[in-house]
Amino acid sequence: xxxxxxxxxxxxxxxxxxxxxxxxxxxxxxxxxxxxxxxxxxxxxxxxxxxxxxxxxxxxxxxxxxxxxxxxxxxxxxxxxxxxxxxxxxxxxxxxxxxxxxxxxxxxxxxxxxxxxxxxxxxxxxxxxxxxxxxxxxxxxxxxxxxxxxxxxxxxxxxxxxxxxxxxxxxxxxxxxxxxxxxxxxxxxxxxxxxxxxxxxxxxxxxxxxxxxxxxxxxxxxxxxxxxxxxxxxxxxxxxxxxxxxxxxxxxxxxxxxxxxxxxxxxxxxxxxxxxxxxxxxxxxxxxxxxxxxxxxxxxxxxxxxxxxxxxxxxxxxxxxxxxxxxxxxxxxxxxxxxxxxxxxxxxxxx
Numbered sequence: 101x102x103x104x105x106x107x108x109x110x111x112x113x114x115x116x117x118x119x120x121x122x123x124x125x126x127x128x129x130x131x132x133x134x135x136x137x138x139x140x141x142x143x144x145x146x147x148x149x150x151x152x153x154x155x156x157x158x159x160x161x162x163x164x165x166x167x168x169x170x171x172x173x174x175x176x177x178x179x180x181x182x183x184x185x186x187x188x189x190x191x192x193x194x195x196x197x198x199x200x201x202x203x204x205x206x207x208x209x210x211x212x213x214x215x216x217x218x219x220x221x222x223x224x225x226x227x228x229x230x231x232x233x234x235x236x237x238x239x240x241x242x243x244x245x246x247x248x249x250x251x252x253x254x255x256x257x258x259x260x261x262x263x264x265x266x267x268x269x270x271x272x273x274x275x276x277x278x279x280x281x282x283x284x285x286x287x288x289x290x291x292x293x294x295x296x297x298x299x300x301x302x303x304x305x306x307x308x309x310x311x312x313x314x315x316x317x318x319x320x321x322x323x324x325x326x327x328x329x330x331x332x333x334x335x336x337x338x339x340x341x342x343x344x345x346x347x348x349x350x351x352x353x354x355x356x357x358x359x360x361x362x363x364x365x366x367x368x369x370x371x372x373x374x375x376x377x378x379x380x381x382x383x384x385x386x387x388x389x390x391x392x393x394x395x396x397x398x399x400x401x402x403x404x405x406x407x408x409x410x411x412x413x414x415x416x417x418x419x420x421x422x423x424x425x426x427x428x429x430x431x432x433x434x435x436x437x438x439x440x441x442x443x444x445x446x447x448x449x450x451x
Contacts, residue, residue, distance in 0.1 A: 104370045105200025109189055112214050113173040113180025115146075115382065117156060118164035120219075128162055130171040130233030131211060131239070134360050135352055137179030138170040154437035161445035167224065167257075174235065175210040176202040176359050184283070184355035196283040202359045204231065204367045208239030212246065225249040225451055229433055230400065231360065234367045237384070241372050244385040249451050250412070251444060252391045253433050256404040257377045257411065258368040263399055267361045268303050270298035274354050283355050290404050291354050296345035303344050308396035308429035312337060369411075381411025390447040392422045392433070392440065399430045420447055 101107065115138045120127060130140055130152075141150035141157050141164075156162045161171055173181040176199070183200040191198075215223060226247045228236030233255020238245055256263070277294030279285050316337040326334055333339050373379025389412045393405030402423055409421040422443045426432035433440050 101200040102203040102205045103201040107182060109202065110175065110182040110210065110381065111180075112175060112182070112210055114214060115140065115143060115171050117141060117143055117169045118167055118306065120168040124219050125222065125224060126167050127215065127218070127223050128167045128169045128225045128227060129211060129215055129220075129223050130156075130162075130169065130229045131226070131235045132171065132174065132205070133230035133232055134174075134357070134364070135348070136173075137177070138171045138173040140169075152436065153222075155441055155444060161441040161444045162227070162448060165443075167448075170210050170215070170218065170428075172214055174232070174360065176208045176356060176363065176408045177429075178353035178356040183209075183353070184359055185353040199355070199359060202363045203234045203238070204363050205238035205242060207235040207284050207363070208237075209242055211235065212239055212243050215246075223247045225251060225448070227251040227253070227423055228255060230255055230430065231364050233366065237369055238367065240386070241369070241380070244383060247386060248388055249388040249447075250390070251447065252389065252405070252408050252412075253440075254392065254394060254397055254405070254430055255402050255408070256380065256400045258370055258409050259365045260401075260404070263424075266301060266367045266399070267365055270301050271358050271361055273297035273301070274358060280354060281388075290350070290425055295349040295352075295357070296342075299345040299348040300341045303341055305399045306429060306431040308398065308427055310396055310427045311429060313326055314427065316340065338398065377407055378411055378414060381408070382415045384412060384415050384417075386412060386415070386417040388447075388451070389417045389419045390443065391419060392424065394429060394432045395423060395425050396427055397430045397432070 136151045139150045140152040156169055158165045173179040175181050176183040178185045184195045186195055188195045226236050233252050274280055274291055274294035277291035279289045280291040280294055285291055319336045320334055321339055369380035370377045372383055391405050391409040392412040393402040396400055409419050424439050426436040428435050
């Protein structure tokens with residue numbers, strides 16, 4: 101691991117679509133944001149819709165009739181890959197906070213080993229969304245020349261103060277919940293409230309003020325749907341956030357959330373360029389790249405997408421840069437399928 105320590109017998113969960121070519125040169129690897137699992141799209145074994153159902157599939161932007169597509173669950177997550185919630189083979193107990201310090205470079209390196217384990221020496225394309233985009237940069241920094249093309253979506257070459265501040269508050273909410281208990285919680289004593297607040301903070305930054313105003317305005321809940329608590333939810337936006345929090349709180353392990361959140365703060369391409377992002381980006385070796393940003397994204401602002409595009413271009417890649425005016429903010433790549441699909445599809449058609 102980059103910051104010390106090691107994992108033995110670590111596992112990665114992944115799903116695949118399509119068929120590898122004889123030369124195994126048609127592989128597309130997808131690295132996800134913090135919370136999604138490897139189920140990017142439906143398949144024969146799991147027909148339920150995936151988190152990127154509108155993008156991945158036969159004839160879609162990432163065409164599984166043409167490409168062998170692999171989506172991997174990040175190292176450190178709790179969706180099948182080894183993370184703090186996994187059993188430590190040395191003790192027979194969950195790692196919890198004994199899990200080694202995790203970086204997004206570790207996430208990228210683990211994904212690289214997965215590709216090699218599948219017999220893929222060079223990816224046709226590496227796709228990274230949000231946190232997965234940072235992991236993808238780590239992958240390419242450590243393994244130059246292992247990727248032919250790259251799609252970078254709503255990500256960053258380094259964590260900026262606003263994003264660090266939000267993630268710090270999310271982690272604090274979890275750690276201040278008495279049930280967190282220094283990471284030693286169980287189903288009966290679970291940091292539910294901390295996870296609720298962390299999720300609400302996240303959802304607020306994943307979308308834009310434009311969308312919140314358009315969807316909810318100042319609409320109040322019907323009187324019979326309001327809480328009796330005088331400070332309880334009164335507006336529809338409050339109820340919406342509560343619903344998100346309830347669905348998420350038990351679906352993602354709190355310690356895994358803490359580790360991946362901190363890993364996102366630590367990531368910095370400038371470490372590889374003597375303090376310069378531009379110099380760090382020059383270590384990446386690519387033929388082509390597509391960089392997509394969203395004008396309303398406050399978590400990973402458009403300026404950071406421009407930095408990535410410029411860095412890859414100066415490193416010698418042919419770069420397409422697309423700035424979308426989607427109102428959904430950071431989460432637009434999950435919901436504005438029409439515009440993202442058109443941009444990704446046009447790029448993939450050229451590979």
